[in-house]
Amino acid sequence: MEPGPPGSSRPTEPGPCLSSQQGADQAASASLQSAAGAQPGRHSLAVAAVLPAGGCGERMGVPTPKQFCPILERPLISYTLQALERVYWIKDIVVAVTGENMEVMKSIIQKYQHKRISLVEAGVTRHRSIFNGLKALAEDQLNCKLSKPEIVIVHDAVRPFVEEDTLLKVVTAAKKHGAAGAIRPLVSTVISPSADGCLDHSLERARHRASEMPQAFLFDVIYEAYQQCSDYDLEFGTECLQLALKYCCTKAKLVEGSPDLWKVTYKRDLYAVESIIKEKISQEICVVTDIEEDNKYVSHLLEEVLKSELNHVKVTSEALCHAGRDLQQIILDQCYNFVCVNVMTSDFQETQKLLSMLEESNLSILYPVVVVSVHFLDFKLVPPSQKMESLMLIREFAKEVKKRNIWLCGLLISYPQAEIQPWGWAICDSVCEDSDLDGRVTE
């Protein structure tokens, strides 16, 4: 999952480029290549997505429906919306929510600046919610801004880790076969109980699969299936692919998906989501400094130490000068962790410059941004009371920027007139400790 808006793909055409003459695999590959720029002679597809989000999440055991449970203070559904809207060729995303959650949903869309989202009312069952979403896309609504897509994706609000290539595969397969869906191997053996609560028979695990999301359909196929669907199926059915099979004789193509496509169902799944997200946004650290000679030496040293200690993390360093051009690029590429080095000063000018840049960039809207503000103070020159004051000042700053989802942490290093290399390790220790995004002031 790549957090944030798409890095390399630029919207040129509104749909993925698929040639109907080629096989599905070749088309998928060609589409991935053509994502970077339009290729002539290919037809583009109109694709929309429907997200049933009307469940109450009773298996979770908490009062908040799971799709609204916060992860790093942001509702789960927002991560799913982000994953879909960064796929430029998904033109509309229709979300079905219950009436009582409609306002909450609108405020989520506004706060996290989601785009291309339309809301419809959920039904009492998942199938009914999806049906309402399809109706909104069917263009038989008065004054409806949505246009009918050729392919519609169905995806759950509680599956936040859906990648573009998986979406492209199911869409490509749906174009060819009429329907397609992601599948995963079974983790447990599936059994069939008899009426007396005993084992009747067990299924061969290798011959079955778990049906997951995303799924995709030719719009006309799935809309027809829902229109023909019995009340019983609308009430008790759990499988859209089954509807396409039963009512339109369409056999869905099955596409292998990644483990991260699982559905958040239990409380433990929220913990897992949080950990996966934290891991993703801990991939890069940027060491920032002003251009003074001492600073450059220190930050270079620090960069080397961090690289050797955190070998799974990408470490870069940038200067705050030159209108921060390079730094702007780092921010655009979604680095969420910064170490700002200040030598021989306990003031915060450099850190404040960095914080201003971060606030302007909106980087912290979707994920928390961590800034470790490092200050080297000569032991003999700076009295302890001034150090205390500095610590207090950092704490005040931290409270302020926390409101904007920036986690500021101050590190004051008092050193005698000696080698400063050991302090690189001290910073490194602190950065490692802070890698669980803790905004505490440390000494």
Add this chain to the structure above:
Amino acid sequence: MEPGPPGSSRPTEPGPCLSSQQGADQAASASLQSAAGAQPGRHSLAVAAVLPAGGCGERMGVPTPKQFCPILERPLISYTLQALERVYWIKDIVVAVTGENMEVMKSIIQKYQHKRISLVEAGVTRHRSIFNGLKALAEDQLNCKLSKPEIVIVHDAVRPFVEEDTLLKVVTAAKKHGAAGAIRPLVSTVISPSADGCLDHSLERARHRASEMPQAFLFDVIYEAYQQCSDYDLEFGTECLQLALKYCCTKAKLVEGSPDLWKVTYKRDLYAVESIIKEKISQEICVVTDIEEDNKYVSHLLEEVLKSELNHVKVTSEALCHAGRDLQQIILDQCYNFVCVNVMTSDFQETQKLLSMLEESNLSILYPVVVVSVHFLDFKLVPPSQKMESLMLIREFAKEVKKRNIWLCGLLISYPQAEIQPWGWAICDSVCEDSDLDGRVTE
């Protein structure tokens, strides 16, 4: 899951007390009642457990087999062993590990003081591993210390959250039916692919279940089944209940289990386990102080503040005096979080007393213990340099006790001569921040 050794159950008889005249439900209830003491006229069962632990965990995507992956620095399998050995009526636990992991397993048993564990060599498949475990119990081994049980439990090393009542239910049902196993509702629809990778049919989710662990069998039934078992089934089979059905015509009783019985399979599951464990050991905080009048007032205030802020946490307070008798009980009842209050002193006598008691108790062998050492210092009386020294001293202490899995955190509060209630909130904030078991020194 209750961490630590059993609190209230005392081993009087080696097996659960089941009366063969009663129905399974009544027997289970009677057994739970009799767990506290033997009841006359009831027969006890010899029960052993077999744990296949020979897998390589390839779906995890990390080189360490999942059962040996650390959670809070302790291998996953150790938590499962703990869950089983605290059930006093499981007489033997036979673990099957690969030859190359035999030494690692022995050191885990020694380090975490596991009891009643026997090791056998794993086979190349799960069924073969279980078969090896059963052979060790069958009493046809020379010089074997294990005795043949009447009931054998089969459970996975990677399912750490198994409760005694679930074990009792499957054992009781196995006694009556010959075989029994835990089941869970399906979370995803199960489908059957055709040879061309398309959907052939989907299964009705409500009519099927996921087969989980623990399972239990009359030893003679399952041992016979394995001895009759074809090579094909030993190689490719995934379901012990199926073997009992196929080779012994024994229809297993199915017992509904809790969500926490799931099998750790993917990396995200490790995160989930860690979070569940952390939640369990964060249920209680004990405020500890010496008997000085000021201290008692402060600790009482603190106790009130903590109770109101952390309303899901049990807060108690104890005195360090009287040879800490009451404190000993708190430790025995497995409280893992302590706040030690020192007023008007920056030394560590009280904290050191507490730390000694904790070290003698072995409480931190299985789970990390958190101690927040709080010191109130009068702003005017104590110079900043002394405060710095105090901080450094705490840090040295913390490094030392960390080796024994105790996370020491120091909190120095400088106050003017005023109400100390606000500082209760400051401590509370720190304790809340520390609730993710962070041993950092804070100011």
